[in-house]
Each structure stands twice: as C-alpha cells, then as structure tokens.
Amino acid sequence: MTIYMGVEDLCRLVEQVGVEPFILGIADRIESDFRRWEEFDKAPRYASHSPDGVIELMPAADRARFSFKYVNGHPKNTKLGLQTVAAFGVLANVDTGYPVLLSEMTLLTALRTAATSALAARYLARRNSRTMAIIGLGAQSEFQAIGFRAMLGIERLQVWDVDPAATAKFRVNLADQGFEIVAAASAPEAVLGADVVTTVTADKAQATILSDNMIGAGIHINAVGGDCPGKTELAPAILSRGTVFVEYPEQTRIEGEIQQMPADFPVTELWRVFVGEAAGRRTADEITIFDSVGFGIEDFSALSYLHELIEGREDLRRLDLIVEPNDPRDLFSLVARRQTVQQQAA
Amino acid sequence: MTIYMGVEDLCRLVEQVGVEPFILGIADRIESDFRRWEEFDKAPRYASHSPDGVIELMPAADRARFSFKYVNGHPKNTKLGLQTVAAFGVLANVDTGYPVLLSEMTLLTALRTAATSALAARYLARRNSRTMAIIGLGAQSEFQAIGFRAMLGIERLQVWDVDPAATAKFRVNLADQGFEIVAAASAPEAVLGADVVTTVTADKAQATILSDNMIGAGIHINAVGGDCPGKTELAPAILSRGTVFVEYPEQTRIEGEIQQMPADFPVTELWRVFVGEAAGRRTADEITIFDSVGFGIEDFSALSYLHELIEGREDLRRLDLIVEPNDPRDLFSLVARRQTVQQQAA
Numbered sequence: 136m137t138i139y140m141g142v143e144d145l146c147r148l149v150e151q152v153g154v155e156p157f158i159l160g161i162a163d164r165i166e167s168d169f170r171r172w173e174e175f176d177k178a179p180r181y182a183s184h185s186p187d188g189v190i191e192l193m194p195a196a197d198r199a200r201f202s203f204k205y206v207n208g209h210p211k212n213t214k215l216g217l218q219t220v221a222a223f224g225v226l227a228n229v230d231t232g233y234p235v236l237l238s239e240m241t242l243l244t245a246l247r248t249a250a251t252s253a254l255a256a257r258y259l260a261r262r263n264s265r266t267m268a269i270i271g272l273g274a275q276s277e278f279q280a281i282g283f284r285a286m287l288g289i290e291r292l293q294v295w296d297v298d299p300a301a302t303a304k305f306r307v308n309l310a311d312q313g314f315e316i317v318a319a320a321s322a323p324e325a326v327l328g329a330d331v332v333t334t335v336t337a338d339k340a341q342a343t344i345l346s347d348n349m350i351g352a353g354i355h356i357n358a359v360g361g362d363c364p365g366k367t368e369l370a371p372a373i374l375s376r377g378t379v380f381v382e383y384p385e386q387t388r389i390e391g392e393i394q395q396m397p398a399d400f401p402v403t404e405l406w407r408v409f410v411g412e413a414a415g416r417r418t419a420d421e422i423t424i425f426d427s428v429g430f431g432i433e434d435f436s437a438l439s440y441l442h443e444l445i446e447g448r449e450d451l452r453r454l455d456l457i458v459e460p461n462d463p464r465d466l467f468s469l470v471a472r473r474q475t476v477q478q479q480a481a
Numbered sequence: 482m483t484i485y486m487g488v489e490d491l492c493r494l495v496e497q498v499g500v501e502p503f504i505l506g507i508a509d510r511i512e513s514d515f516r517r518w519e520e521f522d523k524a525p526r527y528a529s530h531s532p533d534g535v536i537e538l539m540p541a542a543d544r545a546r547f548s549f550k551y552v553n554g555h556p557k558n559t560k561l562g563l564q565t566v567a568a569f570g571v572l573a574n575v576d577t578g579y580p581v582l583l584s585e586m587t588l589l590t591a592l593r594t595a596a597t598s599a600l601a602a603r604y605l606a607r608r609n610s611r612t613m614a615i616i617g618l619g620a621q622s623e624f625q626a627i628g629f630r631a632m633l634g635i636e637r638l639q640v641w642d643v644d645p646a647a648t649a650k651f652r653v654n655l656a657d658q659g660f661e662i663v664a665a666a667s668a669p670e671a672v673l674g675a676d677v678v679t680t681v682t683a684d685k686a687q688a689t690i691l692s693d694n695m696i697g698a699g700i701h702i703n704a705v706g707g708d709c710p711g712k713t714e715l716a717p718a719i720l721s722r723g724t725v726f727v728e729y730p731e732q733t734r735i736e737g738e739i740q741q742m743p744a745d746f747p748v749t750e751l752w753r754v755f756v757g758e759a760a761g762r763r764t765a766d767e768i769t770i771f772d773s774v775g776f777g778i779e780d781f782s783a784l785s786y787l788h789e790l791i792e793g794r795e796d797l798r799r800l801d802l803i804v805e806p807n808d809p810r811d812l813f814s815l816v817a818r819r820q821t822v823q824q825q826a827a
Contacts, residue, residue: 141801142815149816176529183522183542185575190547192538196529201536203551205571207578213809217577221803225551229531231563232553241804245812277813301810308813455487457567458587463559464647466591467623467654469488470495 136453137225140238140441144452148444149242158282160444162250164436172406174198175432179386182363187211189363193224195431201227202435204240208363210337218274219337220244226438234456236442240434245275247437249282251382252357252427256331257286258408258415259380259423260355264330265290270322270344270368271336271360272296272305279333279359280309287331291315295325323349334368335359341395347372352420361392362428369424371395377422380405380415382430391426402426482799483571486584486787490798494790495588504628506790508596510782518752520544521778525732528709533557535709539570541777547573548781550586554709556683565619565683566590572784580802582788586780591624593783597728598703598773599628602677604754604761605726605769606701610676611636616668616690616714617682617706618642618651625679625705626655633677637661641671669695680714681705687741693718698766707738708774715770717741723768726751726761728776737772748772 140148149157168175176196183190188209195202204224212219222240227233256264267289269276276294283289292314296302302318309316319325326332326349334344337360347370350356356377361367369392381387381402393400405425407413416423445451460469486494495503514521522542529536534555541548550570558565568586573579602610613635615622622640629635638660642648648664655662665671672678672695680690683706691702693716702723707713715738727733727748739746751771753759762769791797806815 139800142804143801146815154813154816178527181524181527181538181540183540183547183575185542185544187576188578190542190573190575190578192527192540192549194527194529194538196531196536198531201529203538205549205573205580207573209576209578212577215577216809217579218804218809221579223580223802227536227551227553229529229536230533230555231558231561232534232536232555233563233567234551234569239802239804242812242815273810274812277817304808304811308811308817454485455489456569456585458488458564458585462650463562463564464619465650465654466588466620467500469492469588471500471623471654 137234137456138236138445139452139454140236140445141452142239142242145239145242149246152444154278154281155285158246158250158253158278159285161247161437161440162254162286164440165247165251165433166254166409168432168436169406169409177383177431179383179389180431193431193434195435196229199229200435200439201229202431202438204431204434206240206244220274224434224438226442236438237454237456238438238441243437243441245278247433248275248359248429249278251433252279252333252359252425253282253286255380255405255425255427256283256355256357259425260287260331261353261416261419264288264355266293266329267331267333268293268325268329270295270325270332270334272301273335273337275335275359276305277308279335280314281312283331284314289331291317293317293319293325293329295319295322329354331355331357333357333359336368341365341367343370344368345373346370350422352422354422356422356424357427358392358424359427363390364394367392367395373422374424377424378403379424379426380408381426382428386430387426387428390428393426483580483802484582484791485798485800486582486791487798488585488588491585491588495592498790500624500627501631504592504596504599504624505631507593507783507786508600508632510786511593511597511779512600512755514778514782515752515755523729523777525729525735526777539777539780541781542575545575546781546785547575548777548784550777550780552586552590570780570784572788582784583800583802584784584787589783589787591621593779594621594705594775595624595628597779598625598679598705598771599632601726601751601771601773602629602701602703603632605771606633606677607699607762607765610634610701612639612675613677613679614639614671614675616641616671616678616680618647619681619683621681621705622651623654625681626660627658629677630660635677637663639663639665639671639675641665641668675700677701677703679703679705682714687711687713689716690714691719692716696768698768700768702768702770703773704738704770705773709736710740713738713741719768720770723770724749725770725772726754727772728774732776733772733774736774738770739772
C-alpha cells in the first residue's frame with residue numbers, strides 16, 4: 136500500500152511542525168542532495184504546452200529513490216477560483232519500482248521553492264541583508280518571506296502587487312510574524328533600498344517586472360516567476376550586468392530568464408557553489424541573480440524530507456495503487472475468478 | 482476532488498463489465514485515437530534505468546486531455562512476490578491542468594496491451610487465423626488470449642513457458658473460456674502450425690525466444706515482451722524477412738525489437754495503417770511483425786475509456802490531491818491560520 140498525504144494530511148502536518156521549521160528541514164535536504172549532484176539521474180522536465188498553460192512532469196532519481204512531480208501552470212485559473220500552479224507527486228523505490236508515497240505538492244512546492252530561494256540567497260546575497268522586496272504577492276509570497284527570515288535574517292519586507300487585494304491578504308497572513316511590512320505604491324518603490332529582490336509574479340508573458348535602472352549595486356535578485364518559455368520578469372540588461380546562478384542549465388536555458396540570452400550566456404550551477412567548486416557572491420557590489428525555475432531534485436528532496444517525517448506512523452492514509460495478487464503472474468483471476476464462480480452458481 | 486480508481490475499484494468494475502467487453506471498449510478507443518494521431522502531443526517516454534529495472538513516465542495529450550502513466554519494469558520482482566510491471570496513471574484537463582482521475586494501471590495496462598495487440602492483428606494477421614502460440618504465460622497472457630479471440634477469432638492456443646507453474650495457472654484461469662489449449666513441450670513446438678505468435682516474456686535480456694527457422698510464411702508475430710533497451714525476443718533475421726509495424730518509431734527504435742537493426746531500418750507506423758495511408762498485410766505469405774513496446778496514447782485511450790465508463794457515478798472514491806483554498810492566492814492561511822488562532826488562544 137502507498138502512503139497518501141492529501142491536502143488535509145499535509146496541512147495538518149505543516150501546522151504541527153511549523154512553516155519555518157518545515158522550510159528549514161527541506162532546505163537542509165536540498166543542500167545535501169545538491170552536494171551529491173552527480174549521483175542523480177537528471178533530465179529537463181517534460182512540458183506539454185497548450186494555449187491556456189502548461190502541464191509538466193519533473194522526474195529525479197538517485198540510486199535508492201525515484202521521484203516525480205506533476206505540476207501545471209495556468210495563469211487564468213485564478214479567475215476560475217483555481218490554483219495557477221497545482222501539483223502532486225510520488226516517491227518510489229528504485230530497487231522494486233514501487234511507489235511508497237503519493238502526496239499533494241501544491242503546498243509542498245511553495246515550501247520547497249521558498250527553501251531553494253532562501254538557500255541560494257545564503258550563498259549569494261550580502262550577509263548583512265535585512266530588507267527584501269517582493270514583487271507579486273500570490274500563493275508563494277508568504278513562504279518566501281518566512282524562508283528568507285529564517286535563513287538570511289530578512290526583517291523588512293517592501294512589497295508590491297498589481298492587485299491591492301493580494302497585498303491585503305499578504306499583510307493579514309503575516310500580521311503576527313514580526314516583519315516590518317511596507318506596501319509600496321509601485322515595483323520601483325518596493326525595490327528602492329532593498330538588499331534582496333524577489334520576483335514571483337504569475338503572468339505567462341515576457342514582462343519587465345524589473346527594469347535595468349531599478350537594480351543598484353550589491354543587490355541579490357531571486358527571480359522565481361520566470362519559469363517557462365515566453366514567461367520572464369527581468370530586463371535582459373540586468374542579466375548582462377549581474378552574475379547568474381541556475382539549477383540545471385539545460386532546463387533553465389529553455390525556461391528561465393536566460394531564455395532571453397544567447398545559448399552560450401555564462402551561468403554558474405548552484406550545486407557547484409554549494410560544494411565549493413564555484414564562487415558565490417565575490418564582492419559587496421556584485422549583482423547576483425538566482426534564475427530559479429524549479430528542478431526535479433528539489434521535489435525529490437521535499438518528498439524525501441516529508442517521507443522521513445512520517446515514516447512509521449500508524450495514522451496515515453494508504454492507497455491500493457498497486458495490485459497485490461497471491462501470484463504476481465496472475466492478474467487475470469483478480470477480475471475473472473469471481474465472475475466464473477457467479478456463472479457456475481447461476 | 483480527483484476520482485480515485487484503486488485496485489479494488491477497478492477489479493470490481495472490470496468484473497461487472499466483463500474482461501472481453503472491456504478490452505473491446507479500449508480497443509475501439511485506441512483505434513479512434515490512433516486515427517487522429519496528428520492531434521496528439523507525443524514524446525518518447527522518460528525512462529530511468531537502474532541495475533534492477535526501469536521506471537518510466539509515459540505522457541500523451543490532445544487538446545482537451547493530458548494523461549501520463551507511471552510504470553516500472555523489474556524482472557526480479559516476481560521472486561519477491563511483487564509485480565514485474567506495476568503501474569498507475571492520471572487523466573487531467575488541459576484547460577485547467579487539474580487531474581480528474583487517478584487510477585491503478587497494472588491491470589489497466591494488461592487490458593490495453595491486449596487491446597492494442599489484438600487491434601493491430603486485425604489489420605496485420607491473416608483473416609482466417611484460428612491458432613495462436615503464446616510464449617510466456619505471465620500476467621498478460623490470458624488477456625492476450627481473450628483479446629485475440631474477440632477481435633480475430635482465435636480458438637486454439639499453443640502455449641509455452643519455462644515454468645510449468647505458469648502454464649498450470651494459465652490453464653486454470655482460462656478453463657471455462659472455451660479455448661482449445663495445448664501446452665507445448667518447447668517454444669518451437671508451440672509455434673508449429675500457429676497463425677499468430679505472441680511473445681510476452683519478462684526477462685530483461687537479449688533473448689532469442691523466436692529463432693529464424695521457427696517462423697514460416699504467413700505468420701503474424703505479436704512481439705510484446707521486447708520493450709526496453711537490452712530486452713528483445715526475436716532473432717534479427719526474422720525482422721529482415723518480415724514487414725515491421727510500430728507504434729511510435731522514435732521510441733521503438735530505442736526500446737523495441739528493432740533496436741537490433743540499423744537506425745534506418747524500414748518500419749510502418751500502425752496509425753497510418755488504421756487511416757489507410759499505409760498497407761497492412763499485403764499477401765497471405767507475408768510475415769508481419771507488430772514490434773509493440775506500448776505508447777502513451779494507448780494509456781490515454783484506456784484512461785479515457787475508463788473515465789467515460791464511470792463519469793457521473795456517485796459511488797466513487799475521491800482524493801484531495803489539489804488544494805482548494807477560499808482564495809487561490811492564499812495557500813499560507815491553510816497552514817498558519819489555525820496556528821495563529823491557537824497562539825492567540827494560548
């Protein structure tokens with residue numbers, strides 16, 4: 136039987152553990168998994184594009200475990216009362232191929248994205264960073280704030296969203312969290328004086344959320360929203376001025392901000408920074424950019440962390456996803472034996 | 482909420498409908514989906530190989546629906562009492578990206594593989610075929626027999642497996658089904674005089690289940706077991722003598738019997754035969770070979786058929802795979818609101 140963590144189960148668990156410890160737990164796992172990067176079976180995600188959005192499958196595997204995430208990206212969903220990004224995923228054993236855990240991953244993706252962003256910033260942002268601008272106050276914004284406080288010491292949030300209702304929601308949700316929150320009147324105003332700028336907007340368009348003149352020396356940009364072909368947030372000039380860090384270049388060149396740049400545009404792989412093979416931030420004046428698109432190993436890490444948290448618990452839901460006949464070679468009697476008995480009785 | 486068809490649910494449904502009508506229903510769907518081949522988003526499956534086996538993700542989509550199947554192939558699993566091939570899959574809406582159906586697919590794969598095999602044989606085998614040899618009496622064998630009787634008129638089965646227990650199981654399972662079953666003493670004996678030869682063995686090896694001298698004029702070979710790199714069943718000489726039909730050449734050249742042949746080895750796509758663009762069997766003497774590896778559209782068809790069968794029923798299990806917050810942009814309050822209330826109460 137496969138463990139099932141539905142929305143209700145995961146929400147309860149995250150509440151019990153706490154959002155911040157949960158993000159820290161995933162970040163710890165991502166860091167150690169990225170450090171053994173070369174042990175993983177990696178591939179760019181499979182993406183099926185349609186006029187309304189994209190559906191993706193994101194696999195990853197080491198020698199013991201295989202994972203994949205199903206995730207969509209449909210900007211118009213919000214108007215229907217649905218999620219722009221919804222996801223679920225599976226962790227499986229490599230030696231048998233059997234799934235051990237099926238989990239909702241909409242919430243888990245928000246948690247792991249915040250974990251990845253904050254982890255990258257710990258290597259790339261200035262150590263004394265205290266103020267973060269957040270552009271785009273959708274489903275991921277609060278998790279980003281919590282992650283950056285825990286891992287970088289961010290205390291002040293300068294925020295902006297085109298929709299005032301999103302800003303109001305953000306304020307209410309973080310009211311008791313001890314942040315100094317400043318709602319800016321525009322994106323440029325939000326960015327003014329920030330040490331870190333997080334862009335996490337939803338529109339599937341080549342938008343210019345950040346223009347070149349908004350970005351001063353020493354800023355770290357955490358570019359989360361530009362994550363599929365035709366969906367970018369940064370003016371190309373910013374990418375030329377800064378040092379760009381990526382998860383998996385083969386995927387990021389297709390999906391990230393650097394889709395706007397030539398195919399040989401220089402980037403640094405984040406895992407090389409974690410293991411010390413490549414430099415992170417080199418000077419206080421450098422502009423660093425994490426061109427985040429999300430990668431399968433992060434989901435692998437999140438599912439592994441989740442599985443470790445719950446393994447052995449007796450109160451979990453379980454699903455009969457895989458048949459368990461008495462004889463593995465005998466599927467037929469699962470659907471025909473009783474029929475035959477009925478026929479004989481008739 | 483996503484409809485969940487677990488093993489128990491699907492077994493009950495297939496019993497109610499009957500194995501033969503269920504296979505016919507899927508075959509009908511596969512035929513019509515293959516006829517609109519060019520409407521589909523297609524890709525070779527993603528395969529993650531390990532020493533013990535393979536885990537694959539098989540996607541497919543048309544303009545309205547997206548599907549994928551998770552499937553493993555682990556020959557040693559049988560010794561552990563587990564399935565060599567176990568699978569589950571999802572059908573989703575393209576316009577929202579939301580999953581509508583999660584189903585077990587171990588049983589469903591056996592049904593759709595039999596449906597595809599029998600459907601192909603209707604175009605490729607001689608019309609007067611009555612005798613089929615089956616080499617390999619594992620989990621799929623009985624479904625192949627039922628499918629070929631329903632769609633081709635197969636009445637006599639000449640069967641062979643290296644394990645007598647598999648043969649005994651096959652006989653018991655089909656005892657009341659009206660076949661004439663002859664257990665051969667060897668694979669060559671099973672093939673002798675057969676109109677159709679189905680090879681459906683499980684070993685992950687370059688095996689020679691069929692050697693050149695076993696195959697006479699006019700035979701149709703339904704080669705099911707050779708379906709991943711390093712796993713073949715037919716002597717290459719047979720492929721050179723016959724006409725080879727495939728599902729999706731890009732995938733079959735990697736995974737099918739034709740992995741043994743040069744990259745430009747001529748093959749005919751099955752869908753072109755269905756729409757009349759290419760010939761199926763041309764003469765009574767021709768050797769036809771369906772080099773079947775399984776393709777995502779077949780799973781799409783099977784899931785679509787299943788969904789159509791059960792849609793609107795009230796007695797289905799449903800899963801909370803996707804969050805449903807009051808405001809789609811507000812995931813945070815799902816995991817922090819109650820915590821805050823507790824803190825305030827404390």
